[in-house]
Amino acid sequence: MAAYPFGEIEKKWQKAWEEGQVFKAPVRPDPATPKFYVLDMFPYPSGAGLHVGHPEGYTATDIVARYKRMKGFNVLHPMGYDSFGLPAQQYAVEHGIHPRITTERNIANIERQIKMFGFSYDWSRRVATTDPDYYRWTQWIFLQMFNAWFDPDARKARPITTLVEKLKREGLSGRALRDAVDAKRLAYMAEVPVNWCPALGTVLANEEVTNEGRSDRGNHPVYRRALKQWMLRITAYAERLVDDLKLCDWPESIKIMQRNWVGRSEGAEVEFRMPNSECRIVVFTTRPDTLFGATYMVLAPEHPLVEKITTADQQAAVRAYVEQAGRKTELERMADAKDKTGVFTGAHAINPVNQQQIPIWVADYVMMGYGTGAIMAVPAHDTRDFEFATKFKLPIVQVVQPPEGVDWRGYVEDGIAVNSGQYDGLTTAEFKKRITAELEAARLGKYAVNYKLRDWIFSRQWYWGEPFPIVHCDACGTVGLPDDQLPLRLPDLDDFTPEASDDPEAPPKPPLGRVKDWITVACPSCGKLAQRELNAMPQWAGSCWYYLRYLDPKNAARFCDPEIERYWMGPNGVDLYVGGAEHAVLHLLYARFWHKVLHDLGHVSTAEPFGKLFNQGMIRSFAYRDKRGICIPYDKVDSSGDKPTHVDTGEELQVSIEKMSKSLKNVVNPDDVIAEYGADTFRLYEMFMGPLEASKPWNTRDVPGVHRFLNRVWRMVAGDEEHASLVAEGAEDAETERALHKMVKKVGDDIEAMKFNTAISAMMEFVNVVYKAGSIAPSQAARFLLALAPFAPHLAEELWQKTGHAKMLAHEPWPEVRAEFLEEDTVEVPVQVNGKLRGRIRVPVAAAKEAVLAAARAEPSVAPHLAGKTVRKEIYVPGKMVNLVAG
RNA sequence: GCCUGGGUGGCGAAAUGGCAGACGCAAGGGACUUAAAAUCCCUUUCCCGAAAGGGAGUGUGGGUUCGACUCCCACCCCAGGCACCA
Numbered sequence: 001m002a003a004y005p006f007g008e009i010e011k012k013w014q015k016a017w018e019e020g021q022v023f024k025a026p027v028r029p030d031p032a033t034p035k036f037y038v039l040d041m042f043p044y045p046s047g048a049g050l051h052v053g054h055p056e057g058y059t060a061t062d063i064v065a066r067y068k069r070m071k072g073f074n075v076l077h078p079m080g081y082d083s084f085g086l087p088a089q090q091y092a093v094e095h096g097i098h099p100r101i102t103t104e105r106n107i108a109n110i111e112r113q114i115k116m117f118g119f120s121y122d123w124s125r126r127v128a129t130t131d132p133d134y135y136r137w138t139q140w141i142f143l144q145m146f147n148a149w150f151d152p153d154a155r156k157a158r159p160i161t162t163l164v165e166k167l168k169r170e171g172l173s174g175r176a177l178r179d180a181v182d183a184k185r186l187a188y189m190a191e192v193p194v195n196w197c198p199a200l201g202t203v204l205a206n207e208e209v210t211n212e213g214r215s216d217r218g219n220h221p222v223y224r225r226a227l228k229q230w231m232l233r234i235t236a237y238a239e240r241l242v243d244d245l246k247l248c249d250w251p252e253s254i255k256i257m258q259r260n261w262v263g264r265s266e267g268a269e270v271e272f273r274m275p276n277s278e279c280r281i282v283v284f285t286t287r288p289d290t291l292f293g294a295t296y297m298v299l300a301p302e303h304p305l306v307e308k309i310t311t312a313d314q315q316a317a318v319r320a321y322v323e324q325a326g327r328k329t330e331l332e333r334m335a336d337a338k339d340k341t342g343v344f345t346g347a348h349a350i351n352p353v354n355q356q357q358i359p360i361w362v363a364d365y366v367m368m369g370y371g372t373g374a375i376m377a378v379p380a381h382d383t384r385d386f387e388f389a390t391k392f393k394l395p396i397v398q399v400v401q402p403p404e405g406v407d408w409r410g411y412v413e414d415g416i417a418v419n420s421g422q423y424d425g426l427t428t429a430e431f432k433k434r435i436t437a438e439l440e441a442a443r444l445g446k447y448a449v450n451y452k453l454r455d456w457i458f459s460r461q462w463y464w465g466e467p468f469p470i471v472h473c474d475a476c477g478t479v480g481l482p483d484d485q486l487p488l489r490l491p492d493l494d495d496f497t498p499e500a501s502d503d504p505e506a507p508p509k510p511p512l513g514r515v516k517d518w519i520t521v522a523c524p525s526c527g528k529l530a531q532r533e534l535n536a537m538p539q540w541a542g543s544c545w546y547y548l549r550y551l552d553p554k555n556a557a558r559f560c561d562p563e564i565e566r567y568w569m570g571p572n573g574v575d576l577y578v579g580g581a582e583h584a585v586l587h588l589l590y591a592r593f594w595h596k597v598l599h600d601l602g603h604v605s606t607a608e609p610f611g612k613l614f615n616q617g618m619i620r621s622f623a624y625r626d627k628r629g630i631c632i633p634y635d636k637v638d639s640s641g642d643k644p645t646h647v648d649t650g651e652e653l654q655v656s657i658e659k660m661s662k663s664l665k666n667v668v669n670p671d672d673v674i675a676e677y678g679a680d681t682f683r684l685y686e687m688f689m690g691p692l693e694a695s696k697p698w699n700t701r702d703v704p705g706v707h708r709f710l711n712r713v714w715r716m717v718a719g720d721e722e723h724a725s726l727v728a729e730g731a732e733d734a735e736t737e738r739a740l741h742k743m744v745k746k747v748g749d750d751i752e753a754m755k756f757n758t759a760i761s762a763m764m765e766f767v768n769v770v771y772k773a774g775s776i777a778p779s780q781a782a783r784f785l786l787a788l789a790p791f792a793p794h795l796a797e798e799l800w801q802k803t804g805h806a807k808m809l810a811h812e813p814w815p816e817v818r819a820e821f822l823e824e825d826t827v828e829v830p831v832q833v834n835g836k837l838r839g840r841i842r843v844p845v846a847a848a849k850e851a852v853l854a855a856a857r858a859e860p861s862v863a864p865h866l867a868g869k870t871v872r873k874e875i876y877v878p879g880k881m882v883n884l885v886a887g
Numbered sequence: 888g889c890c891u892g893g894g895u896g897g898c899g900a901a902a903u904g905g906c907a908g909a910c911g912c913a914a915g916g917g918a919c920u921u922a923a924a925a926u927c928c929c930u931u932u933c934c935c936g937a938a939a940g941g942g943a944g945u946g947u948g949g950g951u952u953c954g955a956c957u958c959c960c961a962c963c964c965c966a967g968g969c970a971c972c973a
Contacts, residue, residue: 003925253891257968260890265972285973298973340971363971370972377973383888384971452972581967618967688911690900694893695966702899705911715926722926758901761910768910771927830906835954837906875953881905885953 004714006678010794014118022810023120025076029567036073037568038065041579042080045106050113052668057578057616059683060692062119066790067751070814076568078550080127081107085539089464092496099464117679125553129542136487137559139469143480145186150236157600178477186233196225201498202461223504230459234593238262238451250613254584261585263452268436270445272349284371284450289431291353292420293399294376297360301325302368311346318343325364340388352444371450386410461510463496465536473523473530482524491518510534544594572611581615617695623664624653633665657697668698680792681707687756717799731775739769740780741821747787783815831856832883833865849876856882
């Protein structure tokens with residue numbers, strides 16, 4: 001395909017933009033100029049480099065950034081790297097290469113790739129989470145949390161000193177005071193059950209554990225085990241994380257996912273007493289109205305009361321069960337969900353509403369981590385209790401009357417109370433309200449809210465993460481480093497392997513523990529020898545606040561200057577944040593949490609970090625399989641016929657659309673596409689494929705289509721050996737001018753609405769109009785180039801220069817749209833008879849209804865359909881449609 | 888099981904109460920060329936028909952409306968998320 005010289009042009013303008021610092025945002029912006037902060041989710045610099053999914057979001061934000069600059073905004077459009085993490089750590093373990101080296105290498109490669117696309121990033125603001133100048137402030141924010149507590153009265157975080165004062169006033173001092181304070185910090189240590197993999201020597205996240213209860217990497221056994229870990233008190237923010245979603249202009253589906261993740265539910269805590277025992281079992285229930293139907297109770301295997309209440313003759317069975325349950329990972333417990341197991345403790349509890357004695361069981365379908373770790377079981381109206389009761393032959397008592405024709409067994413919706421004494425006849429809602437109030441009055445229960453959300457396990461036993469700025473001192477306890485000792489740098493190391501062990505009970509030995517001259521340090525508080533914290537932070541840490549560092553990346557005195565923060569973040573935070581939906585919950589929830597802590601402590605001005613969020617869809621691609629199910633690479637597929645066939649054997653192949661992956665041999669490499677067609681074509685293709693939010697398949701066959709369009713633009717403006725340019729002085733044509741205004745308006749509106757695919761088709765239509773007309777005036781060509789520039793910036797700049805403009809177009813104003821060019825004198829109106837299209841009439845825009853209807857009835861293609869019928873109803877939607885209802 | 892999206896030509900898609908298939912790909916035809924590539928022009932939802940024209944048509948079945956791809960009800964299929972959360 002003969003093509004415009006994209007390779008040369010793209011290099012030329014990328015160099016010009018970089019050397020001219022064309023996209024550098026002002027360091028001290030003028031508050032009078034409106035701002036726009038458009039942000040991409042920064043990538044993890046993996047060894048595989050960019051895939052075609054990355055530039056999809058980056059192109060979209062680049063279009064918006066370039067457009068907003070032309071509209072007169074100060075645009076902040078930065079890029080950086082989320083460079084701590086497990087892959088570099090594992091690579092280091094396997095190849096003995098320092099993760100810093102591989103990380104630097106990978107960043108260099110991915111940055112080279114990103115720069116090929118000509119994105120208008122302000123590279124002077126680049127950050128990497130592994131830079132000591134960056135993680136210094138990650139550590140500083142951690143210390144902010146360590147030195148803060150959540151004041152339930154103020155519903156916000158406050159400095160820990162306010163708690164110390166308060167507790168002192170209450171008479172605490174010494175060790176007791178310290179323990180009480182430590183237990184309330186936003187960053188605290190606690191013994192929690194974790195997925196412990198002794199062979200890897202680290203704790204694993206749930207998603208790193210397979211269904212078989214083994215490690216995703218290496219297939220080593222994983223055990224459930226209680227270990228002392230750093231925790232962040234995100235649960236204190238559960239309510240605000242849900243409530244403040246109303247401030248976020250986000251896709252509703254993402255908000256729903258976040259709400260579900262936090263999982264707020266309202267109900268009551270109810271206390272069950274036991275005969276002949278002081279023990280009391282507190283349960284959480286969302287259905288206090290079903291108390292009369294509670295026929296047994298269940299404790300989680302880890303529940304502290306299990307041991308105390310189990311009777312002698314059940315001791316052995318309960319112990320065996322608890323021990324076996326403890327060995328299962330959370331995932332195994334879920335896998336066994338269908339088949340309920342459990343053991344009777346021999347003990348009974350008293351149902352507070354009817355004084356009945358009901359048996360207490362232990363079963364692993366009750367989780368220690370949710371509610372109180374104990375439930376009242378109402379088998380008639382809870383699916384799980386129903387299954388359990390059926391299996392173990394426990395009584396099932398109806399207490400809710402479902403609507404006519406619905407079986408009450410297993411009915412879990414609302415209904416009318418029955419078999420509930422004085423409460424019979426109440427609706428579920430009324431009953432809940434009354435019983436909760438009465439339990440509260442009798443001191444047997446209270447209104448309660450529970451969340452699925454758990455506190456965030458924040459430590460990892462690996463090397464390649466931010467070190468905790470913490471020392472452990474025998475005399476002073478856990479002490480944060482003073483600011484002047486930050487950053488606490490990662491010490492160098494030759495062997496990154498966490499100490500592996502076959503013994504699941506052996507204590508963790510993080511790799512940092514081997515750096516003998518690093519681990520001991522003078523306690524910042526008392527000066528005696530103390531031990532550094534040996535764990536490192538998880539990968540999420542650095543990405544929780546990077547959008548703030550971009551604002552003021554070189555500031556050595558603060559994480560960000562407050563005045564600069566107010567300018568770029570006000571009033572609603574980041575104006576546009578684009579990334580994949582895979583971060584819908586964790587990254588976005590964690591970042592919101594950190595932001596709220598910083599907000600409470602007065603360090604940032606907004607309640608929410610990301611005002612508007614947009615999720616790009618996943619780009620997948622075709623995968624071809626032969627009869628045996630073996631994947632065939634693209635260069636072995638012949639798709640010239642009706643059905644794809646194998647180039648060598650001619651065998652017909654099965655096509656499917658899948659995620660790109662090496663094993664499916666369907667990965668498209670951006671480098672190859674750019675080499676063949678150029679970056680502008682790549683950008684345009686990804687934006688033209690379909691709506692940004694939709695998941696769609698990459699189809700290499702379609703790429704030449706947009707490339708052809710760019711060639712047409714080139715020839716239209718510059719011509720080539722065989723074709724003269726269509727630009728001609730004095731070619732101002734009214735039709736072209738009208739088409740141009742219409743196009744500019746549509747492109748502008750579509751960019752604002754993130755509908756890039758239809759913006760591109762509008763530009764294609766305009767070029768088709770010009771080719772039909774045969775010429776275009778210079779001023780029209782110039783305005784067309786301005787509209788094209790956000791999408792295909794290299795080509796636009798080159799043609800802009802070729803048409804005699806000395807200054808770059810990057811900061812030219814967006815072309816003006818004038819209403820008089822959008823209006824037409826006459827309009828074509830379709831005419832329907834009984835809702836069926838029969839003809840079209842052309843009428844003046846302002847024509848009266850009667851005149852239009854008369855013209856419609858008279859239209860030759862319409863009249864025959866009315867012959868012999870009475871027109872019963874006439875509808876005219878001005879400028880849109882006529883419908884004649886006849887019978 | 889629950890919660891989100893989505894299902895429109897041979898393919899990617901457009902239209903979100905008012906002309907279904909814009910724009911692009913692929914395919915077919917034509918022009919240019921010794922030829923090919925590139926380029927330009929035309930055709931292209933399906934069925935009946937030589938044509939004019941007619942009929943059907945947006946996953947399936949109902950409904951609301953003068954009018955439904957669009958709104959409502961039920962169902963089927965695909966993708967993503969959650970999943971013993973009491």
